[in-house]
Amino acid sequence: MRKVMISAVMLTAASGVMSVLSHVTRAQTAPASAPAPDTTPLAASHKLDDALLEWPLPPGEQVYSRIDGKHLHQYVEEQAAISRRYRDQGHPKFWGRIIGSSADAESAEWLANKFKSFGTSDVRIQPLDLSPQWFPQKWDVTVTGGGKTIRLDSAQPDYRAAALPPGGLDVEAVYGGLGSAADLVGKDLKGKAVFTYTMFGTHSEDAVKRADENGAVAIFEVDMLPGNMRYQAYPSNTKAPAFTVGSDDGLAVRDLIAGLPPGQAAHVKATLDVQMVPNLKTALVWGTLPGATDETIYIVAHRDGWFEASGDNAGGVAAMVGLAEYYARMPQARRRRTMVFIGLDGHHNTGPGSAVGGVWLNEPANKAKLFAKTALSINCEHPSTIQTYVRPRYLAGDVVHWSNMYTAQQWYAGGPSRPELTTIAVKAFKEFGVPLLTEPNPRPPAGDLGRLYRFTPGVATSEFFHYFHTDRETPDTVPWTGLQATTRAYAKIIDEVNKQPLRTFQRPEEPVPTR
Ligand SMILES: [Zn+2]
Numbered sequence: 001m002r003k004v005m006i007s008a009v010m011l012t013a014a015s016g017v018m019s020v021l022s023h024v025t026r027a028q029t030a031p032a033s034a035p036a037p038d039t040t041p042l043a044a045s046h047k048l049d050d051a052l053l054e055w056p057l058p059p060g061e062q063v064y065s066r067i068d069g070k071h072l073h074q075y076v077e078e079q080a081a082i083s084r085r086y087r088d089q090g091h092p093k094f095w096g097r098i099i100g101s102s103a104d105a106e107s108a109e110w111l112a113n114k115f116k117s118f119g120t121s122d123v124r125i126q127p128l129d130l131s132p133q134w135f136p137q138k139w140d141v142t143v144t145g146g147g148k149t150i151r152l153d154s155a156q157p158d159y160r161a162a163a164l165p166p167g168g169l170d171v172e173a174v175y176g177g178l179g180s181a182a183d184l185v186g187k188d189l190k191g192k193a194v195f196t197y198t199m200f201g202t203h204s205e206d207a208v209k210r211a212d213e214n215g216a217v218a219i220f221e222v223d224m225l226p227g228n229m230r231y232q233a234y235p236s237n238t239k240a241p242a243f244t245v246g247s248d249d250g251l252a253v254r255d256l257i258a259g260l261p262p263g264q265a266a267h268v269k270a271t272l273d274v275q276m277v278p279n280l281k282t283a284l285v286w287g288t289l290p291g292a293t294d295e296t297i298y299i300v301a302h303r304d305g306w307f308e309a310s311g312d313n314a315g316g317v318a319a320m321v322g323l324a325e326y327y328a329r330m331p332q333a334r335r336r337r338t339m340v341f342i343g344l345d346g347h348h349n350t351g352p353g354s355a356v357g358g359v360w361l362n363e364p365a366n367k368a369k370l371f372a373k374t375a376l377s378i379n380c381e382h383p384s385t386i387q388t389y390v391r392p393r394y395l396a397g398d399v400v401h402w403s404n405m406y407t408a409q410q411w412y413a414g415g416p417s418r419p420e421l422t423t424i425a426v427k428a429f430k431e432f433g434v435p436l437l438t439e440p441n442p443r444p445p446a447g448d449l450g451r452l453y454r455f456t457p458g459v460a461t462s463e464f465f466h467y468f469h470t471d472r473e474t475p476d477t478v479p480w481t482g483l484q485a486t487t488r489a490y491a492k493i494i495d496e497v498n499k500q501p502l503r504t505f506q507r508p509e510e511p512v513p514t515r
Pocket residue numbers: 302312313381382447
């Protein structure tokens with residue numbers, strides 16, 4: 001595992017002592033392969049890994065010590081390296097384990113090789129055709145006013161954003177505040193570029209949509225999370241292309257506009273070249289551990305993600321691989337049910353033609369064949385995320401502080417019709433130290449269990465925290481301790497489910513929810 005060494009220290013002006021647990025986010029657009037620039041973890045160890053709190057194994061559960069978080073974290077590192085290789089092969093701004101890309105193919109090979117190395121049977125990569133995929137080729141955004149020009153390095157087009165005309169645009173910039181109706185009173189957005197400001201956790205103002213409806217030709221949504229991260233957003237579904245912008249760049253634009261003499265406007269020059277690339281493929285990656293019966297347990301995880309995609313979803317894939325490795329060591333006769341592992345293509349290519357793997361699994365014939373005797377399906381998705389705090393009260397600095405603990409997760413375990421599964425899961429999460437929100441989600445957390453839970457007894461836990469979908473979603477943001485706790489809990493759930501007959505968990509297919 002990569003050790004995060006102190007490379008910058010924070011001195012508090014008042015006391016002159018080194019602060020601890022500060023993870024300052026000033027240099028967040030540094031290339032991910034560079035040493036982490038900004039960690040000042042617990043001073044005694046100088047290593048975040050060693051500072052993390054590890055939940056002790058409960059008495060009598062030593063068998064689960066074979067699921068080792070530091071070992072699982074290697075799998076996070078290996079997947080992040082696939083992403084960085086793709087970035088370094090000429091994709092400096094839109095990169096990751098992107099569906100249809102060479103990184104997708106490499107991730108499929110990597111996973112199949114892992115399954116094979118454990119002696120898993122029926123390992124195969126099932127290719128799937130993709131509709132044309134959105135790949136932005138090049139873009140550039142500058143803001144000029146009062147003799148100054150700012151290049152917005154952090155600007156990232158929302159997924160599926162429409163290309164700008166060749167030559168780009170050169171239009172007036174408008175400061176849009178939060179982008180609420182009140183913020184835009186008296187402002188003419190027609191034919192202009194609008195900057196709006198928001199942050200995860202604030203009330204949604206639908207600013208991008210409102211700016212689009214008011215005639216803006218480019219929309220810049222600034223994320224006020226400290227630092228200058230690139231954030232890859234899902235589609236804005238607007239006519240005008242929308243970009244996300246990091247906080248430092250966004251504040252610089254705001255200050256530039258504020259400093260202009262009355263009557264002068266700032267100007268935005270922007271280009272965005274997009275290709276819809278046809279004839280690409282993705283894949284489902286299968287591995288099986290035959291059990292004593294033909295009843296099944298499915299463990300799935302999506303392979304795709306943006307940038308290093310460590311929390312989303314190298315961590316989930318690592319948990320799935322860890323479970324395959326753990327149960328592969330068990331004699332077949334001791335596995336009551338056949339275990340099927342699927343590396344899903346994923347869903348970050350959201351929109352028409354996305355999530356082809358999930359769609360394939362939902363085809364009636366496949367569904368009937370695969371899931372008729374399924375006692376449990378676990379979706380491993382974002383199982384471990386570092387707990388961070390933004391601008392904590394009374395702590396100086398416009399920074400994100402890191403803690404030595406993993407976040408509480410959203411969760412779902414069988415839903416209201418399967419109280420037995422909920423009870424098993426809650427007990428396992430408690431015993432193995434997996435913090436949860438106090439109430440389950442009415443439906444699975446956003447992610448791939450959404451395609452399975454209506455006809456299989458599903459379990460999922462997930463959290464989407466500050467670095468989600470950003471170029472700062474490095475392996476360090478996935479604490480090995482959380483990975484270990486959640487994966488052990490999943491194993492415990494599997495073992496407890498295996499003590500019960502199929503009928504305890506099986507229910508008729510639930511209707512498609514009407515939101
Ligand atoms: Zn995910």
